[in-house]
Amino acid sequence: MEVSYKWLQEYIELPELPEEVGKILTGTGLEVEGIEKIEAVPGGLEGVVIGEVLTCTRHPDADKLSLTTVDVGADQPLLIVCGAPNVAAGQKVVVALVGATLHPASGEAFQIKKAKIRGAASEGMICAEDEIGLGASHAGIMVLDTDLPNGTPAARYFNLEADYQIAIGLTPNRIDAASHFGTARDLKAALNRPLTMPSVDGFSVSNHDLTIDVRVDDVAACPRYAGLTITGLTVGESPDWLKQRLLSIGLNPINNVVDVTNFICHDLGQPLHAFDAAKIAGNQIVVKTLPEGTPFVTLDGVERKLSATDLMICDAEKPMAIAGVFGGQDSGVSDQTTRIFLESAYFSPTSVRKTAQHHGLKTDASFRFERGTDPNMPIFALKRAALLIQEVAGGAVSSAISDSYPEPIQPFRVLVRYRNIDRLIGIPIDRTEIHRILNALDIEADEMSPDSFIAVVPPYRVDVTREADVIEEILRIYGLDNVPLSVNLAADSLSEFPKVDPNQWQSRVGQLLAANGFYEILTLSLTRPTYNDAIRSTLSGADVTLLNPLSEELSVMRQTLLFSSLETLVYNLNRRQKDLKTFEFGKVYSKTQGEDGTSKYTERMRLSLAMVGNQEAESWLQKGQPVAYHDMATAVQRVLNLFRIKQIDTQPADPALFQYGLTYLVNKKPLVSLGIVQPKLTKLVDLKQPVFYADFDWSALLKLANTKTRYEEVPRFPEVRRDLSLVIDKTVTFEQISRLAHQTERKLLRSINVFDVYEGENLGTDKKSYSVSFTLQDPTQTLTDAAIEKTMQRLMSGFERELSAVIRK
Structure with a gap:
């Protein structure tokens, strides 16, 4: 605003x-x-003042130039050479001082400098109206009729400050x-200063030549409707002061009548509407709703189908305006208008909000009506507007004010206790200051006692309906800066910060994933019931179903982020975006039956990752590399590393969701599941490509967050790598090898990695070979060959004993 x-x-x-x-x-x-x-004009006439010509003589070397001395309020008069034919001694003129930049009506801006003209010094310029951008005339300099002292800024004289x-x-x-x-x-x-309200004492009814009958059929949607008529007016351009007021807040002037209604809207906060009285059939205004689907052409030329709940301003035959939102094309003020009906009303915020949303219309009027205007303002605004229209467009008020207001809206009455004022603000405030602030805000005190009072809040303060609201009003005027922050309060406030900030961790994980090529998505929590049905065996509760769904496709709350991720992938794949990596933070919802028979609703936060297409785009260096399971596993591991989670157990992922994959467990509780999504699930969204997916339990992940930072010295001694080839059963996973290795060697083993996997007939149908590298390092000394050999022997013995591995060096 x-x-x-x-x-x-x-x-x-x-x-x-x-x-x-x-x-x-x-x-x-x-x-x-x-x-x-x-x-108001370019440059604001800065450096331009009012001066007085003291002397004026002809230039000795130029017939068309004059030598003048001009008093501009300085210690000494200025010497100015002037070429205007009408310059003369004794004139009050407009003078541009040296250094001023002028913006003429045509041409480029230029700066005034000291100069010599035909050998005579010139220390400024006496201006014509086109030279300062106030008109087009260049017939001569501007001669002013004013008693303002010399040196007065010209902007003040022209009211252009x-x-x-x-x-x-x-x-x-x-x-x-x-x-x-x-x-x-x-x-x-x-x-703590008084307001000066505009006077409407000059309002009067000149005659009763045009009476428009008003009938309000829907009082609930229109509690108050007022209006009057003005005849004999002339629609035209607004005066400068009115145009400047509108331009100062970014509004474009239209004509004098419409400009006054816009002025009142932004002056008093009361939207008005002017109807061409000649277009009001039957001299009657009816405020009512119309049948569903009734066509109506609005002021912008668009035909709209009305809803049965849209409140309309109608005449005896047709609708003329959408109440509180937008006028009609055939009832507005035009250049031919000579008689108007001026409307000033209070419409129900709920009614206006529904109508504005239904038609997708946002206007200055609807912005105010749908939030709640002052029901006591319409009559004052009507009188003020009538006086202004008469001032700028002429005419006479030709009817008494019609005011339909059957049930006046009463002020809010709120019990306020002094102890709660002191408690919520944090310091005691003098009772006299409390009531000064409230009186200044038009909030009266009633039923006062030593402990409390009733705050009588005017109806235009729709946000002040509770005791806490009244206290907030006191505090915001008293000043938050005037409430000291005690040491104890600061300590108490700091101690309330959570050790683990969910928002901070979400930001950190989001930045990590984005840095690794993932794009964040945000999808609807509403989904199709068929999605939940497809994975019913994996769900722990029943669906949360909407009572009044928008459609069948959006009738239940999601129980997984999987399908919203899949739909996003399909949307982008259909637009030839083939290589995708996405992540989403979102909630899932379920319903369970309590022991007492009541339904209990649960919402849980999840983090999902999805990958499809190529991990690396095709280039001259390499062909496109399709996404593989280990690409997703790497992304998952990076998230876990951020949380410094080390000890992880694994088990096969749920086959109802994953064609193959793993579930990572911490303390025997599932933390994240990852793998390739079952094709029967991707087919539900018409997705034919393999999709790798990971689903984190975000709440469980936050509980494991390690907020302490640990610093270690950079190792001074070199690390050593040794490789082994292990022939093992196909049922043995790398996770088992890694876990056993770390259990066998806790001191020197830093990391373990698989760099090759082989399966072939020469190994047997139930065997596979892992080529594994081991990184060893002692932080206190350089490893000897003997220490390395001893460690590797211990590892090989463990693999042979526990995993029945055959070792190939």
Whole structure:
């Protein structure tokens, strides 16, 4: 939301600079995101002042030039050579001083410099209107009729002083501040200064020549509807002051009538709408809903099908506007309009929100109505707008104000206890200051006692309905910076930080995976019931089914991230993105039956990885390498290494999910399962390529996170590698070999790796050969041949004894 600094000054005295005003607003909760200088003309006439021509004589060497002395409020008059035919002594003129940059109406900007013109010194320039960008005339210099002192900035004379656009990041709950008046109310409370409200005392009804009957059929959607008529007006261009106000907040002027309605919307926060009275059939306004599917052409020329819940502004024959959202194409103000019906209403936020979302329309009006406007503002705004329209477009008010308001909206009444104010804010605040702040915010105190009072909150503060809300209002005006942070409070706050921060770990894992070529995906938690049915045997609970699903494809909550990952792969593969690596953090959901017969719902956080296509793209150096199981295993191991998880047991992965793969266990509990997905599952999403997938129990992973950092000295002694070829049964896994090796040699063995696997008829149908490398290192000394041989003998004996291995050196 944008507000104008000069516009705010019409409501409250602001000697503070815009930057200081921004700090004050931010302190009250209206966070200022930026302040931009707005110049009415390029350059803002900086360096241009009002001067007085003291003397004027002809240039001795040029018939068309004059030598002048000009008083610009300095110690000495300036010598200026002027070529205008109308320059004369005694004139008040516009003078550009040396150093000023002028932006003429046509041509490029130029800077004023000291010069010699035909041998005469010139220390400035007396300006014509086109030379300073205020018009097109170059017939002569501008001669002013003013008593302003010499040296006065010309911008002040022309009312062109720079404005400042203040951008406020308005939160959804603070719709009361979505106007200059609303913003000024916060400044009033924070600065303890009075507001100056615009007067509507001049409003009067001139005649009753045009009466429009109003009937509200849907009072729930339209609690208040008011309006009046104005006749004899002339639609045209708005005056400069009105255009400048709109331009200062980024709005484009349209015509004087529409500009006034837009001005009031941003001035008072009350949206208005003007109808061409000549287009209102039967001189009647009816506020009602229409049958489902009724066509309606909006102001942008688009035909829309109405919902049965859309509140419409109709005449005796047809709809004219979508209430609180958008006007119709055939009822708006045009250049031929001479009579208008001016609408000012309070619409139900729920009704406007549903309609705006249904049609995908977001307007300044709907933005305010769907969050809750002030139900007590429509009449004041109507009078203010009528006076402004008469000022800029002429005309006369030709009807009394019609005001349908059968059930006035009452203020909120909230019990507030002083002890809770002190407890939540953290320090005691003087009772007099508490009530000063509340009164400044239009919150009255009723039923006061030594311990409590009833806060009577005006209905425009839709966000202040609880005791904590009232206390927050006190605190934001009192100032968060005025509440000291005690030593104990700081210690208590720091001690509450978790040892394991889930968000921090999620960020670290995400960065790790992204650095290794994975792309993060974010998918819907809603899925097809057929997906859960396909893996029913693996699920621990029943489906969580939606009561009112959007479609059959989105009718249950997912119990695994697998199928959402597969759907993402299919989407990208269909768009010729063949080599994919993805990861996702997401929740899965299930339902179980409690012992008491009630349903219990569970949600668990998971991390999934998926790979398809080639691990490395094809290039002139190598052919494309298809993704293999060990590529996924490497990615999984990198995640585990980040958590410093070392001791892992394995078991075959669930065959209902994986064609082959492993489940890693820590303390006999599953931590992650990985492998190649069963083809029958990939076929469910029409995916024909093999997919490697890993599924982490994220909550279990966080419990194993090691937050302590351990530093070790870089080894000073060399490591040694020895290789063995082991002929073993096909049922023996590398994990068994690794575990046995580390159990046999705990001191010197640093790592173990398989660098070749062989199977052939000469080994037997039930045998395979692993070529394994062992890295040995002693951190205290250089290994001797004897120590190395002894270690390798112990390892070979263990393999022969425990795994029935045949050793080939």
